[in-house]
Amino acid sequence: MRIVRLQTSDGVVTAAQTSHGFQRILGDPASPLAVDPAAAELGHVVEGEVLAPVVPGKIVAIGLNYLDHIREASMDVPQSPLIFTKFPSSVIGTGSAIRFDPSEIRRVDWEVELAVVIGRSTRSVPAAAALESVFGYTVANDVSAREAQFADGQWVRGKSLDTFCPLGPAIVTADEIPDPQRLALGTRVNGESVQDSSTKEMVFGVAELISYCSRFFTLEPGDLILTGTPWGCGEFMTPQRSLRDGDVVETWIEGIGEIVNPVLAPAA
Known part of the structure; x- marks a missing residue:
């Protein structure tokens, strides 16, 4: 459904x-x-x-979780999931604008991600049973203000600006996604493909992420896990690319759909 x-x-x-x-x-x-x-x-x-298909209680996000993204960023493969958070106030739906002030923030990047919607209270679940906690899946764009992300030493501010978490267009229930590790996903900016990969590139799969997170904190119904992004982020391109006023970002995942968000960042 x-x-x-x-x-x-x-x-x-x-x-x-x-x-x-x-x-x-x-x-x-x-x-x-x-x-x-x-x-x-x-x-x-x-x-x-x-609207955004869910109003999450918390957004648990995972960094450096795609092998192709790790290669483009020239970073080491994590030994365990790298967890950060985005504020729920960053959530918008498809069609809504990604907004920022270019006098404050300039290096704004796109990140398509498979978002896992938790369906029941989950604590200390083994990986073998973890997918039973999934209500469904949706598309997320983990929009990132790179200069804030890398300057702070932690990622909350750079990831949590208002409008920096587009979600949608629907929750596809888990029964329609039998294997979340075999989904194509990608991003287009102004019609140009910039990300094109597969969830099989994840270092830690959905079940492993749910199990790992639940060892340390309870996952509640409506919580989201953003599972990482593949290669193709503008920050790591040569020359470097960032979102600008008037751009249109489309993020898509096979079997779920796509979300389309214009960028509004007018100069003062």
Whole structure:
């Protein structure tokens, strides 16, 4: 099932994306994670603005988790997952603008990522059972202010600017993604392909990441794990590239869809 959140004249509703359009899920409390995909009843077709498909309690992000990205960055392969966080206030949906002030931030980069949506409270789960905690998957763009990221010695500020976590367009429930390690993914900037890889390049797969994180903190329903980005980031190109006012960024993952976000960074 493909689950979306819509801003309608009746408020925020949860709907299933079907061949008939967006059909409201009956009895829903406007929370995708309250939906049982196997038993959901669909109501009338609804229209509205597509929002980010989930409002996460926390965003757990993983750095340097693709072998091709590690090679382009000339860094060592991590011995364990590198964990940082993005503030939930950075979340936007497809169609919304990535915004920043170019007098403050100049080296803004794109990072397509498979986002894992946790479906149940999870603590100290073994990797063999970890995928049972997954509600579904969505597309994320881990937008990054590189000068802030590298200047601070930790990554929270550079990763957490408002609008720096586009998500969507839908949550695809886990039953439709039997193997999250075999998905093509990529990024286009102004129509040009800049990232094109596969989740098979992950150093630590989805199950390993859930298991590792759950050893140290509880993962709650609605939490996100952003699983890292592949090669093709602008920061590591020659010459270096960054997002500019008027650019359009498309991030996509096979079997899930794509999100499209314009960039608004007007000069003062």
